[in-house]
Amino acid sequence: MTLKISSFARIDTGGAFKNGELVVPNHQEGQDDFLLHIYKALGIKYGKFHKMDPLCKLAFLTAELLTDKGEILKDVPPEDIFIVIGNSSSSILSDTAHQQEIDMPSPAVFVYTLPNIMLGELCIKYKIMGENTCFQSEGYDINFIDEYIESTFKDTGYSHCIFGWVNADHNNLSAHLFLVSKSDDGMHFTPEKIRSLMNI
């Protein structure tokens, strides 16, 4: 059994895509409107969504596309899944919001001033109890992440991994998530394949 990519999803200013196909086009003006539009278009009902910051919303919506709203993972034991996500702007949107109200801070904003919170939100939604690591790098270092994931699968009895890149700043948002598992079916998990799917 080898590592196979079973699905992939992407959200950027062009829209929301599942396995390369456009699911929700972007006709919205601002980031917040766009994210809420995807939420509604996908028919998601998840109260926690509305309290999330844009980075977590972006990670969550991309993961909803990736996992068919969690369906794909529902029979996988929580401890058999791990998450590795890269990001370059950390939690800058929430950081700035907290900084602007620093003399009268809101705890609801402050709790989002860490980039790994988005991994925590995915863990809560999909009941994931394995490793969750958030790397900071300028761009998505595919070779590094690929090696890291392979070595994590080798060391531990994991069967599934969600990995990718989720970044949101004042000007842009971009998310690519992949689901990789020990399986006989699917596309081979190689840096070349990831690069071609990400179009970079």
Place this chain on the structure above:
Amino acid sequence: MYTIADNILSPLGETTEANFKAILDGKTGIHLVQNQKLSTQAFQGAFIEQPFTEFDESLTRLEGMFCRSISTVLDEVDINLKRTVLVLSSTKGNIDTLENNGSGIRVKLTDLATRISDYFNFVNPPVLVSNACISGVSAILVAQKLINTGKYDNAIISGGDLLSKFTLSGFQSLKAVSDHPCKPYDSTRNGISLGEGVGTIVISNKKDQNRNNKALSYIKGGAQSNDANHISGPSRTGAGLKLAVLRALSQAKLTVDEIDYINAHGTATLFNDEMESITFNDLEMGNIPLNSLKGYFGHTLGASGTIEVIMAVRQMNSNTIIGSKGTNEIGVTGKMNVIKHTIDSKIERVLKTSSGFGGCNAAIIFSKL
């Protein structure tokens, strides 16, 4: 894999030895801080009061601290830098420079990492882990994996964070800051004391680089997990921490009774300390001597994992368990053997645990050589 050199930079000193000695002498870095840049009201925290002067002025305060700590460990080892990776851990980096419009001096963690790496002319690209309060332990686990891939022989792991107005105001808004120096596991505990500092560890697949036996240990194994429960509070049952500890034990091929000492997270919030007590009780680890070092360093966030690992190894190698400063009367539900006053105790293996926002947990085990 071995730990071969280390350094702690904190209000208690600029070397591991100075920090260890200060703690054995009963000193703490936590004091009443009166600094208008941090807070209009005085607060208890482990803030480094003395300014750093000799370092490169083009560096920010935190970068200067990182570079100072890393320079000290580089003086102690003779590793081939071409086969070495720098793994940094920080939660907020240069957050003290953040302006209202989102700009600042290298506020992006990746820019901070690049600056530090460039300062030393390291050839391999730096890796930066940002996993909230478990970042330091995470960084060690990540570094171990990177060495295991065969690409590197050594890693310099450096965790650092500042005591900033940003984090202080945030924890205050969560009503999580103690009005007295923090009291881990105590019945009257009411929150954290923030701290700042840098902890740097060199790990290597060869132990012969080691020149200071007190820093030497064998890394037996470790693991990370998530509670899948809440983003800013720990699981009531400790399910995530239990999973991390059990996986670390299994990777180390050890049983619960082979652990001689636990250096826990012990932040002194009601929920964290209670969760730890339930975890260790349920794992039948309630008799194992345990301490929290937060009463000495405060909570140093992204630095806490590396600083506390260094101190755990020091305690193991000197067969000493430091008294958990601030703990008077135990006030947790689960059975827990919190050491209140420093004792001599034979230690062959130590377990270090951390938990953090986002529901993450980490556990790592070291043994004597």
